[in-house]
Amino acid sequence: MAIELANxxxxxxxxxxxxxxSDKLLSAAGSAVELIDVVALDxxxxxxxxxxxxxxxxVNNAGGMEDDLPFEVTPMDQWRRTFELNVFxxxxxxxxxxxxxxxxxxxVICNFSTAATLQPTPWVSAYRAAKAAVxxxxxxxxxxxxxxxxxxxxxxxxxxxxxxLYECAVIRPPxxxxxxxxxxxxxxTTAGFEQIRHLATPPAVAAAAIVDAIFDNEGPMRRxxxxxxxxxxxxxxxxxxxxxxxxxxxxxxx
Numbered sequence: 001m002a003i004e005l006a007n008x009x010x011x012x013x014x015x016x017x018x019x020x021x022s023d024k025l026l027s028a029a030g031s032a033v034e035l036i037d038v039v040a041l042d043x044x045x046x047x048x049x050x051x052x053x054x055x056x057x058x059v060n061n062a063g064g065m066e067d068d069l070p071f072e073v074t075p076m077d078q079w080r081r082t083f084e085l086n087v088f089x090x091x092x093x094x095x096x097x098x099x100x101x102x103x104x105x106x107x108v109i110c111n112f113s114t115a116a117t118l119q120p121t122p123w124v125s126a127y128r129a130a131k132a133a134v135x136x137x138x139x140x141x142x143x144x145x146x147x148x149x150x151x152x153x154x155x156x157x158x159x160x161x162x163x164x165l166y167e168c169a170v171i172r173p174p175x176x177x178x179x180x181x182x183x184x185x186x187x188x189t190t191a192g193f194e195q196i197r198h199l200a201t202p203p204a205v206a207a208a209a210i211v212d213a214i215f216d217n218e219g220p221m222r223r224x225x226x227x228x229x230x231x232x233x234x235x236x237x238x239x240x241x242x243x244x245x246x247x248x249x250x251x252x253x254x
Contacts, residue, residue, distance in 0.1 A: 001059065004207040006032035012054065017039035043089035051097045057214060058097045059110045060090035062153075064164065065127035068174035070182045086130035091137065098145065106149035108214050111138055113222070115158035117230045118236040120248040122182075122189060123174045135222075142221055153213050154222045158229035161200040201226035237241045 002014040006029060014036055016022055022038040029036055030145040043062045051058070063086045066078050076254055090111055101107030114131045116124060135154060142152040176186035206225040224230035236244070 006035040068123035082126040113230040
């Protein structure tokens, strides 16, 4: 995404926990590398980090999930870490940038949710709850910040061919298979994931869709950045909670 923004002429402040890992990003940027500045930042402990007064767009795309376990055995520490990374980090950075954008009378805050919130999904209750919190936050921010010309965009990814994809149950069986009471259901849901993982969208294609959404003043707040996400959003918008539940239960039982 940093490269896509730079390729379109925008100066990018790319934050990373480990700037030593930025070589891959910078080497792939080509001539656009001159527009990318990399700074060290742990979003769960941002310290005294300050945004430049010229900040026009904030993209909160840090996030992740841990072991995909049955709810009853998911440790509370995992719940807390999941919310720290996926929710509170975005909240803190957004709090810091809003005064800058309000003074500028404009800006874009782009947060990331997940298509998993659009369909009842087992084994990832902590992650889904955290991303649902981000969605609820976006609904409130959109109203609160509109008078100041600040737009809120929510990206809802589904299957994008990134490193994170290979850490989740789309690629491997969920950790839930280790628990006898849940093993059969876990195997069935894995089979369902197997049927769609070949639909993974290349990162560059998803990045272009995300940047398009950031600068599109007319479209809806929630956008899919890949075909699976767009289909999930379309289904979510026309379905009742009971419809979504029954579809999920049917899929888990097959």
